[in-house]
Amino acid sequence: MMHGRDDALDALRISDAEAQAVLRELDSVQPALPGGDGRRHRRYAYYVPGGVGLQIQGVSQTYLVRPRNISRGGIAFLHGLYLYKGTPCTLVLKTRGGERLLARGVVQQCRCVRGRIHEVRVRFVEEVDVELFVDTFAQAGDAESGPGYDGGQMLDVLDKLRDAVEDGASLDEVRKSVARLARMVAPRAPAQP
Known part of the structure; x- marks a missing residue:
């Protein structure tokens, strides 16, 4: 069963303000909107107050994660746990209209930013219409x-x-x-x- 954000576990355990500070720091080193970085799809900053839901295949708990950016092909977010490359997952994304949309994906990369804060990059199984989530x-x-x-x-x-x-x-x-x-x-x- 896919749960929404409301009953999700926040393994990151930081405030929105702290998450935004970490995201600003990451963007200052590696901007969310690079030009010509070899990626297939353009990335767009994707901020959702309170975060979005993450369901890991085989785990009954839904986690709360803080998105960094989104593209047609994937998403990057902050999480409080390490996720292995190849891990199947589903994200409960929030559209600009406030609706929840499920997007299945596979972890492509996970790196420790500091302490328990990890940046996770997920490739979507099927491309999404980015315009639903960001302008x-x-x-x-x-x-x-x-x-x-x-x-x-x-x-x-x-x-x-x-x-x-x-x-x-x-x-x-x-x-x-x-x-x-x-x-x-x-x-x-x-x-x-």
């Missing part, structure tokens, strides 16, 4: 640094739109994809001083 447009850049989207991200949306149309998607689904494209390419207002 990718807001994190993509600013008006002075160029467009608020990356070409790969736009091509992915176009591919999904084409597939949806070919598969006979509803008009509502097609409209949502077109709206996503419009948000990606819409001009931004300059930042206010």
